Amino acid sequence: MVSLLEGITLERRNSVVNEIYERPNESSSCICPNFEESSKISFHRSYLHQLLERTNSVVNEIYERPNESSSSIYPDFERTLKINFRRSYLHKLLESLLPFSFQSSSTINLNTILNAVNWIIELRKIVGLNSYWWSEPLVNASDSELVFEWWHGGKKITMYFSETNAEFIKVWGADIDSEMEDGIAKTNEQIESLWQWLAS
Amino acid sequence: MVEDFVADDELLYRCVFYPTSDGSKNYKLEGSQVFASSQAFRDTSSSPSVDRAVLCSYNPTYTQKNVEDGVISLICQSVRLIDGVVQRDSKGNEEFKYKIDVFPRPLLDNEAHAQIEPTPAYRNEKIFRKLRERLAFLANQRSWEILPWEFRQNIS
Numbered sequence: 001m002v003s004l005l006e007g008i009t010l011e012r013r014n015s016v017v018n019e020i021y022e023r024p025n026e027s028s029s030c031i032c033p034n035f036e037e038s039s040k041i042s043f044h045r046s047y048l049h050q051l052l053e054r055t056n057s058v059v060n061e062i063y064e065r066p067n068e069s070s071s072s073i074y075p076d077f078e079r080t081l082k083i084n085f086r087r088s089y090l091h092k093l094l095e096s097l098l099p100f101s102f103q104s105s106s107t108i109n110l111n112t113i114l115n116a117v118n119w120i121i122e123l124r125k126i127v128g129l130n131s132y133w134w135s136e137p138l139v140n141a142s143d144s145e146l147v148f149e150w151w152h153g154g155k156k157i158t159m160y161f162s163e164t165n166a167e168f169i170k171v172w173g174a175d176i177d178s179e180m181e182d183g184i185a186k187t188n189e190q191i192e193s194l195w196q197w198l199a200s
Numbered sequence: 201m202v203e204d205f206v207a208d209d210e211l212l213y214r215c216v217f218y219p220t221s222d223g224s225k226n227y228k229l230e231g232s233q234v235f236a237s238s239q240a241f242r243d244t245s246s247s248p249s250v251d252r253a254v255l256c257s258y259n260p261t262y263t264q265k266n267v268e269d270g271v272i273s274l275i276c277q278s279v280r281l282i283d284g285v286v287q288r289d290s291k292g293n294e295e296f297k298y299k300i301d302v303f304p305r306p307l308l309d310n311e312a313h314a315q316i317e318p319t320p321a322y323r324n325e326k327i328f329r330k331l332r333e334r335l336a337f338l339a340n341q342r343s344w345e346i347l348p349w350e351f352r353q354n355i356s
Contacts (some may be wrong), residue, residue: 023231079205086262095233099284130308135229136276138225138227138235138237140224140225140226140239142239142242142341143205143325147236147239149228149238149239151228151230151233152230156333156337158238158329158333160329169238169329169330169333171333173337174337174338175284176284176285176286176331176334177284177286177331179285180330180333180334182326182329182330
């Protein structure tokens, strides 16, 4: 059983919650500040828990995948390497995205991060299953949205993640009317179609 | 004396911060090319600032806020030729096209300052997203005036 909770989980989760709890700009106008504080902590805790559980289950899913046969003469060693790779990838992803919600000026919230992480996990599964081209995205925050960008062979995709939405802009030339297209990529089919276009 | 019109053939500089105030980067190395992100043209008033090269002695370091920053460039005419920024109604029918122009907006401490502005003002952020893509695409067609610091280090 692989656990993503090793190493970062408890420590990271606590530090994240503390960070939110201690955030100096977050003043309270509530008449019951203690109640508000504990609700806030529970709220954030539950989202972080969801996020980590989700990544954990994905790692397990990949680990248990029956089609993933090994041709290595050292299958256990190879499997360990794969698990470590995936684990470190997801750790890196979470750690790179979480700080966006803690900038004092940022309005990126954890729901947005959860949405983006879920999306990219689906994409990584599609990429892995089909052996598509892959590159890490450039990640930025824009107002309340997370922005991921990829470039490949004269083509580009920009993804905008809000709390509930995942919008794309495809770019293959300078003309906004005829060489750019925007839309929504939320289902697996939409995500795969988008990535097929970029990777081809 | 600051000219009150930006000529079509003027070179415009845009600073690409290293890193930005929120700790992220607005460029990426992909293959052998450093791409400027569309987010390099982000602006709270949807009017990205540029510096007019003619008013800063064609010296792109003038536009850097820090020595680590990169600087990209655009030709004014290529910005004015952008005619595909379209406002559509809820059924997708074209209502009108935004006119994109470059206006001199000199500041007390920066007489070379200009802005890329739409007429009329954008009705929503989504319209500005596509303009940013276009501006980044145009900038990426040109060489960087100054590469971000980490790539300068790699080259030297």
